[in-house]
Amino acid sequence: MSDSVETAAVAAPVPGAPFTGQTGTVVRSTVGQRLFKNPLGLVAMAILLAISLLAILAPVLAPFQENYSNIAKTLAAPDSVNILGTDSAGRDVWSRLLFGAQLTLLSALLCAGVAIAIGLPAGLIAGYYAGKFEAVSNWAVSILMSLPGLIVLLTIRAAFGPSVWMSMIAFGILISPSYFRLTRTAVQSVRNELYVDAARVSGLSDLSIIARHIFSVVRAPIIIQTAAIAGVAIAIQSGLEFLGLGDPTKATWGVMLSEGFKNVYLNPTLLFWPAFAMALTIGGLVLLGNAIRDALEDGEKIKHRKKAALSTTAAPAAARTVPAAGGKSVAAVDAGTEHHLLKVANLGVGYPQADGSVKKVVDDVSFHVDRGEILGIVGESGSGKSQTAFSILGLLPDNARIVAGSVQFDGNYTVAPGEERVDQARLSKLRGKRISYIPQEPMSNLDPAFTIGHQLVTPMVRVLGISKEEARKRALKLLADVGIVNPELTFGAYPHEVSGGMAQRVLIAGAISCEPDLVIADEPTTALDVTVQADVLDLLRELQQRLNIGVVLVTHNFGVVADLCDRVAVMQNGRLVEEGSVRDILRNPTEQYTRTLLASMLEGKTPMSMLVSSQKEPVA
Amino acid sequence: MSTVEVKEIAPLLTVENLVVEYPSKKFRAKPFRALTDVNISIGQGETLGLVGESGSGKTTLGRAVLGLAPVTGGKITFEGNDISHATRKQRRTLSRDVQVVFQDPYTSLNPALEIGDILAEPLGVQGMEQAAARKRIKELLDQVGLPSDAIHRLPREFSGGQRQRVAIARALALSPKLIVCDEPVSALDLSTQARVLDLFLQIQKDTGVSYLFVSHDLDVVRHISHRVAVMYHGEIVEQGPAEVVTRDPEHPYTQRLLLASPVPDPDRQEQRRADRHRLLEIQRQQNEQAGVPA
Numbered sequence: 001m002s003d004s005v006e007t008a009a010v011a012a013p014v015p016g017a018p019f020t021g022q023t024g025t026v027v028r029s030t031v032g033q034r035l036f037k038n039p040l041g042l043v044a045m046a047i048l049l050a051i052s053l054l055a056i057l058a059p060v061l062a063p064f065q066e067n068y069s070n071i072a073k074t075l076a077a078p079d080s081v082n083i084l085g086t087d088s089a090g091r092d093v094w095s096r097l098l099f100g101a102q103l104t105l106l107s108a109l110l111c112a113g114v115a116i117a118i119g120l121p122a123g124l125i126a127g128y129y130a131g132k133f134e135a136v137s138n139w140a141v142s143i144l145m146s147l148p149g150l151i152v153l154l155t156i157r158a159a160f161g162p163s164v165w166m167s168m169i170a171f172g173i174l175i176s177p178s179y180f181r182l183t184r185t186a187v188q189s190v191r192n193e194l195y196v197d198a199a200r201v202s203g204l205s206d207l208s209i210i211a212r213h214i215f216s217v218v219r220a221p222i223i224i225q226t227a228a229i230a231g232v233a234i235a236i237q238s239g240l241e242f243l244g245l246g247d248p249t250k251a252t253w254g255v256m257l258s259e260g261f262k263n264v265y266l267n268p269t270l271l272f273w274p275a276f277a278m279a280l281t282i283g284g285l286v287l288l289g290n291a292i293r294d295a296l297e298d299g300e301k302i303k304h305r306k307k308a309a310l311s312t313t314a315a316p317a318a319a320r321t322v323p324a325a326g327g328k329s330v331a332a333v334d335a336g337t338e339h340h341l342l343k344v345a346n347l348g349v350g351y352p353q354a355d356g357s358v359k360k361v362v363d364d365v366s367f368h369v370d371r372g373e374i375l376g377i378v379g380e381s382g383s384g385k386s387q388t389a390f391s392i393l394g395l396l397p398d399n400a401r402i403v404a405g406s407v408q409f410d411g412n413y414t415v416a417p418g419e420e421r422v423d424q425a426r427l428s429k430l431r432g433k434r435i436s437y438i439p440q441e442p443m444s445n446l447d448p449a450f451t452i453g454h455q456l457v458t459p460m461v462r463v464l465g466i467s468k469e470e471a472r473k474r475a476l477k478l479l480a481d482v483g484i485v486n487p488e489l490t491f492g493a494y495p496h497e498v499s500g501g502m503a504q505r506v507l508i509a510g511a512i513s514c515e516p517d518l519v520i521a522d523e524p525t526t527a528l529d530v531t532v533q534a535d536v537l538d539l540l541r542e543l544q545q546r547l548n549i550g551v552v553l554v555t556h557n558f559g560v561v562a563d564l565c566d567r568v569a570v571m572q573n574g575r576l577v578e579e580g581s582v583r584d585i586l587r588n589p590t591e592q593y594t595r596t597l598l599a600s601m602l603e604g605k606t607p608m609s610m611l612v613s614s615q616k617e618p619v620a
Numbered sequence: 621m622s623t624v625e626v627k628e629i630a631p632l633l634t635v636e637n638l639v640v641e642y643p644s645k646k647f648r649a650k651p652f653r654a655l656t657d658v659n660i661s662i663g664q665g666e667t668l669g670l671v672g673e674s675g676s677g678k679t680t681l682g683r684a685v686l687g688l689a690p691v692t693g694g695k696i697t698f699e700g701n702d703i704s705h706a707t708r709k710q711r712r713t714l715s716r717d718v719q720v721v722f723q724d725p726y727t728s729l730n731p732a733l734e735i736g737d738i739l740a741e742p743l744g745v746q747g748m749e750q751a752a753a754r755k756r757i758k759e760l761l762d763q764v765g766l767p768s769d770a771i772h773r774l775p776r777e778f779s780g781g782q783r784q785r786v787a788i789a790r791a792l793a794l795s796p797k798l799i800v801c802d803e804p805v806s807a808l809d810l811s812t813q814a815r816v817l818d819l820f821l822q823i824q825k826d827t828g829v830s831y832l833f834v835s836h837d838l839d840v841v842r843h844i845s846h847r848v849a850v851m852y853h854g855e856i857v858e859q860g861p862a863e864v865v866t867r868d869p870e871h872p873y874t875q876r877l878l879l880a881s882p883v884p885d886p887d888r889q890e891q892r893r894a895d896r897h898r899l900l901e902i903q904r905q906q907n908e909q910a911g912v913p914a
Contacts, residue, residue: 194728198790201686201720202742203712212741216732380809381780500674529673529836534880534896556810559882562889582886600814602839603883607862608821611814 034295041291047284055101062095066251075267087270088263096251097273103252104234107168111233112226114172119179120222124210126180127187134184141177149174153240162247164237171236175229182225186218220296227289231282238278253278331416338411340368341550342392342518348404349387349396358403362387363574371517374544374551376561376582379571385554388571389520391415392552393437394427409435410517433463436511440523442503446495452506453491456513463514478509483539501532505539512543522554537563558601562586570594631661632699632830633685633798639693640684654680656854658694662798665824667831669845669862671838671877677854678834682800685832686720687711698798716746719791723803725783729775735786736771742793760789764819781812788819798830805840817844838881842866850874872903
């Protein structure tokens with residue numbers, strides 16, 4: 001995605017050089033490519049194309065007219081003239097099948113067309129404008145959906161006679177709510193997007209906004225829905241005709257089915273051919289719908305042949321750290337490093353791509369944290385700082401691979417050299433108990449369905465094995481400790497009832513509730529207001545000093561670093577560019593990148609002066 | 621626009637006693653009041669920085685000027701014309717003069733459209749011909765420092781900073797007189813933020829455009845603004861020259877805000893932290909004396 005552009009523009013990595021930060025790009029294929037790669041989609045499209053061609057060419061291909069009957073030759077077996085035989089009136093089955101395909105497919109299209117013509121515009125308007133129209137159309141939709149469909153269709157047949165077209169128009173109307181609901185929901189999800197606001201500010205009329213910005217969102221779901229609806233329409237129509245309610249003067253698959261059923265003991269193949277044609281068409285439509293849906297969903301399957309690709313990159317790094325790469329049993333850590341609370345050595349994290357290559361996001365990162373120490377990891381977005389933090393916690397996504405290096409916690413490996421994935425069994429014993437986590441977005445990290453008290457008590461009961469009552473007492477004390485004025489009130493509150501700063505205090509209380517040795521804080525104040533940030537920083541400092549815990553603080557803000565950290569590591573493009581004490585790095589950075597970052601700080605700059613434009617730099 | 625005299629004396633944009641209320645979802649409940657009695661004005665070529673915490677109503681003020689928030693009371697005047705309740709047609713004329721850059725460069729560009737089409741949109745609304753529009757788009761990309769081959773690329777192929785440049789180019793397309801900037805650098809990295817701020821300053825120098833610059837970051841606002849207004853709970857509590865408001869504020873909230881933002885040096889930050897605690901203590905005592913519960 002954008003990463004490839006960014007990397008090229010900002011850093012211009014040396015081509016061909018191994019271990020230079022993030023390598024590889026995200027490889028994606030288009031919807032069309034994915035659709036054609038899917039064998040089911042390909043088969044479905046081939047079937048539907050063949051049936052459509054046969055239907056279109058029916059007048060040319062069919063040897064007889066649909067109702068031409070040869071009384072002398074009824075219920076005949078296949079021969080050279082009637083290749084599929086004849087029915088009870090001596091009509092050619094093959095010809096009727098072809099003409100039937102024409103009529104059946106057209107009526108299915110008519111049904112879907114009517115449903116789209118009603119449901120799509122109504123859904124667009126209701127979704128975009130909301131208000132009265134939406135209320136009224138919701139009522140109409142509810143009424144339509146509560147009507148018993150088959151009875152309505154029978155009534156219409158009684159009123160208008162046996163017309164395929166009438167019944168399909170009626171069915172189209174009956175089924176239009178499905179389009180309405182689909183469209184309305186899709187539109188509602190983009191109605192408040194900023195680009196729609198921007199178009200409004202540009203003075204675009206509502207009609208052009210809907211056509212340009214909103215319609216594109218509903219296009220794909222409509223196509224999928226239409227495939228399904230066309231299948232249903234064929235089934236319903238044939239069902240009606242099978243019951244003998246169709247137009248006997250027209251050849252459709254349903255009429256043929258009805259006719260075949262009457263003669264099922266005399267010639268069962270009469271039943272087979274129309275049923276086979278219907279099954280093929282409906283099955284094709286359903287499979288095509290599924291294939292399009294799969295192609296649109298981004299979840300691409302990465303082929304599991306990464307072993308070969310990975311070992312080439314992983315081997316050198318692993319060999320460098322530990323010559324005899326550890327097997328099943330966890331190797332002992334290097335002598336002399338046990339006293340570090342956390343030690344990350346030559347860590348590399350990568351994501352296998354669709355084409356078999358590996359996109360590296362963290363490369364050769366080493367640092368350590370001792371008890372009672374705060375290490376800041378600073379970097380811009382995409383520098384790999386969060387990925388590093390997550391590999392310590394063992395919370396990397398499933399498709400991520402540790403391609404190099406090791407992580408050790410309190411003298412034991414959590415990721416031993418040569419291991420490809422974080423060992424969850426080893427880490428789940430530590431996580432929550434000895435290593436805890438403070439996330440960036442306080443609100444999305446609290447479950448809205450449970451009270452704050454419940455979310456604090458449950459982990460304590462599980463991890464510490466104390467009684468609920470005891471855990472409750474501890475939780476109240478913790479809430480008071482993190483500076484919440486009325487702990488009882490907050491304890492019983494739901495997450496939506498407290499402010500963002502309060503929620504972050506709750507999460508900090510949760511993080512220290514099981515008396516951890518190490519806290520990983522991933523941008524803990526970024527989502528907060530500046531005044532609240534200052535309070536939360538005070539709280540973190542006070543708790544860290546009192547409990548003597550080690551902290552890894554991931555942030556992009558040098559002010560936060562200056563406020564809290566003892567040591568700083570600066571990351572860029574997945575690599576650690578500089579590490580040192582906070583005073584050294586902030587006052588006398590040796591690396592150009594750190595200097596550029598510090599120069600971008602606004603504090604102490606002359607207002608209205610150019611910040612970086614004096615140096616000619618590539619565009620951000 | 622009709623009377624030249626008025627235009628020369630009056631500022632570009634004035635907002636008088638503005639009230640914005642959102643109707644409550646609950647039946648017969650009191651509407652939610654987002655803005656109370658707001659007064660601001662922006663002159664030509666001037667930047668008014670609007671600073672405040674989340675939920676203070678600063679974004680709502682920008683949206684009200686753009687016609688995206690309901691004006692319940694008060695008056696918004698642009699070049700002498702009352703635009704508080706402008707119709708869609710008036711808005712279309714107005715869009716030549718008033719434009720916007722939003723906070724999130726990831727959702728403010730339609731992911732399905734090419735950059736060229738995104739930039740052509742405002743030009744097409746004003747009836748510009750294809751060839752002329754193409755030429756203008758090339759100029760715009762050049763102005764914001766993007767390569768001209770960006771025309772046929774999709775937003776997802778660009779980084780956050782580059783996308784924000786596209787959004788700025790879209791705002792500049794019709795050479796507006798006022799651009800409402802709603803937290804335009806908040807979602808950007810530090811070094812990217814610096815470059816985009818440079819771009820804003822350069823554009824103002826070149827075109828004389830005015831900005832209503834909304835941000836939660838006092839440092840950003842100090843850097844780019846001529847004057848600064850501070851919002852707190854839907855009201856403007858302090859307004860004045862940037863140098864005064866951001867260095868020596870009067871209102872207790874602005875004082876707290878100033879000392880809350882950390883500086884990138886451990887020792888000076890320690891000093892600032894101590895100052896902040898002292899200030900909080902003083903304000904607490906003042907509140908106690910005034911009988912305000914903490």
